[in-house]
Each structure stands twice: as structure tokens, then as C-alpha cells.
Amino acid sequence: MEELTFAAALADLASMAPEIWQACRETALMLAVGLAAAIALGGPLGIVLYLSQPGQLFANRWVNGLLGWTVNLVRSFPFIILMVSLVPLTRLIVGSTIGPVAAAVPLSFAAIPYFARLVEQTLREIPRGVVEAAEAMGASPMQIIVKVLLNEARSGLISSLTILTISFLSYSAVAGVVGGGGIGDLAIRYGYYRFQTDVMVAMVLLLVLIVQIIQFAGNRLASRLDKR
């Protein structure tokens, strides 16, 4: 193996630019699908979890217990095991078990209950009196959810989404190794299996940068939306 100088590493990375770009796009795709599923399905699930709690609008011990138990069940799977267990389902939905779209299936599966819990927790911070005031004014349950709960919790929800995005950036690296592609996969294939430490370091730095950007953007947006 040739001696690793900074210049050589840069040249090496420059020659890999198309592959790195491809890896970024794959990671972005996995994240986008996972987050979309989390928002579309995990969000409503979190709202139902919150509303079915004792003392809330639709207090129902059975619904709350069953949903809570299911959420805990999925969340207790180590991600890599969840991924392997979901292979048949992934094949059924996507028709293949490799590629970023296939990896997005277990990612979504893990992201939904994760986000549901984050939403539930965020909604709990809204003072009960504010919801009660809306009830007293004759607001319907749907109006309470949209105009009161989601609006009052909006900055907390953005913070939750930021946490979710960063967690799942890391999960997507795991999914990538099992055939999903992406930045983590590139780091392992070149950096680890082919001893190209420069690629490993560059990919880790890239991830550090992405995480910082996501967190910064999330904080900015959350504080702009927060009028409390």
C-alpha cells in the first residue's frame, strides 16, 4: 500500500467524487422515505397515543395500552435484527432487498414508532387548560388537533424531527451495509474492507458536517416558531 499523504488522499477522493455523490443521494433517499413515513404514519400514531391517555380527549385505556405495547415492541428490536426480520416484507413491497429503496422499508418501520413517541411526549407539554379552553369554545376534536395541539407544539415537533433525522442518518448507515448503499456503506466498503483510511475519514467528516447542519437548521426553525 502506498504511503498516505494528504495530497494523495485528496487526489484519491477527487477521483471518487461521482461515487461519493451517488452515496449522498442514496442516503438522502433512504432518509427522505423514512422521515416521510415517520411523519405520515408516526405523527398520527403519536397523536392517538396522546389523545387516548387517561384524562385526555379520547381517554381509552385499551387503545392506549395496545398501541403503547406495539410501539414498545417494535422499538425493542435492535435495528439490524429488525432489518433482517423484515426481509420478506421488503421483498413483498419493493420486489428486491437491495438498494436504498429496499433499505427504506425497515428504516420506515423503525422510524414510525420512534417518531410516534416523540410526538406523544411533545404534545404532553401543552398545558391541559389550553385544550380545555378550546373545548369550552366548542372546538371539534379535529380543530383541537390541528389548530391547538399541533400549532402549540410546533417548535417541539420540529426539535423532535431534528432528533429523528439525526438518529436515522446513523441507522441508514447500518441499512446501507446490508445492501442499501449510501454514505455509511461507502465508508465501510472502501475505508474498512479496502483499507482506504482516507475514504473512511472523509466519510465520517462528511457525516459530522451533515449532522451539524441538520441540528443547526432544526434549532433555528424551532426557535423561530416558538412564541412561548
Place this chain on the structure above:
Amino acid sequence: MIHLQNIRKRFRRPDGGWFDAVCDTSLSIGAGEVFGLIGFSGAGKSTLLRLINLLERPDGGAVIVAGQDLTALDAKALRRARQQLGMVFQQFNLMANRTVAGNIAFPLEIAGWSAADIASRVAECLEIVGLADRAAHYPAQLSGGQKQRVGIARALAPRPKVILADEPTSALDPKTTQSILDCLKDINQRFGVTVVIVTHEMHVVRSICHRAAVLDAGSVVEVVEVNGAEVDARSALARSLLEAA
């Protein structure tokens, strides 16, 4: 305007027993009246108030507001009836992420008013409570007294027949208390809105109520007439509340 007929409400205590918050109570409140519900802590006065708009559903009895038995309504009809019943809270319960104008607009949005009607009504209500220059502020930027004015404007916005006020001045200092009471009194006189006000302060009763029910252990002990500072009280409890003030 409001008739409570043989209302009962009990709550489950943490130890598994029952707590009778309101036991077999009847009460009539006339249109345009400012009616006080007064008593010591735990006397059932807040529960009684919350029974009027069915925030608490009674275990028995009828709640008749403007000729309509609220307990007999389905969820949708109850929501419509509630739009005629404004409510003001001790802790204000404003929406932190809505501006002052946005908070006052909320009950109108719910009732399906057009944007133009909402804008003019919100401006009108801001004027009534003296906060016209605070429309674009958020609740966090207001003092306690100003927040309660927003609360009152919000309750008033849909032109309700009744405003229910649950200890509206208990979180405020004496000077602010008086200005809030004046505001409620003004609304009662100008618009003929019936006001039911829960309080533990005799001072509040003296300054705005026409009549007041003295409550103890979930029952009405006495309904007293109030003529300015004169309160014609017979029961020992009413007298002790008078002296406490």
C-alpha cells in the same frame, strides 16, 4: 337564562372512594345578571361552573341554558351551544403561539366566520377591552392583567349570551383585579351578557355581582342579594366569608 335542576357530580378519589363535588343542587340565573359562586376551597364552586357548559358532565339532573337542555344534546349540537357560552379562566389558557388577535379570532374561526367578519369583530373586541395596540403581540409579551383582557375578549368575540368566569382575578394583584372586574361589569352593562363568576373573595362579589350563591360541601347554603357594598346574608357561612373579605 341558566337553570340547573337537581345537579349531581361526584369524582373518584385516589383512594378509590367517592367525593361528592356537587350534591343535588338547583339554581336559576336570570338573563343579564352577574351571578357569583362563592365558597371556600373544595366547596364545589368551580365544578358547578364547569357543569354549566358541560366541561364536567353531571351524574344526574338537567342543565338548561337559554331554554335548551345541554345534557340532552349530541356532541355536535353541544359544540354549537358552547359557542354561545364564553369562558374565562384563572390561568388565562391563551394559545402561546397565536398573537393576541389570533387568540381572539380562534372561537370565530371555529364557528366558521368569514375572514373579513373575523377581522372586524376582533378589532371591535380589542377596543372593548382596551388592547387595540397589542393585536400583534404574543401572550408571553403581556402582563397578567393584559392576558386576562385577551381572555375576556376571546370569550366575548362570538357574541355569547353567557360568560362563565372561573376565578378570573385570583392570579392577579389587587389593582389589576379591580380593572378586570370593571371590564366584566362594563361588558355586562353594555351588551347584557349574563356573567357567572366563581370566586373566593367577597370583594369580587361586592364589586360586581347582583346575586351570589354561597356554597359549602357541594351544596348551595344560601343565595344572597348584593346591593353595592350591602350584602344581605343570613347563614353563618356567608357571614364568615363576608368578614374574611
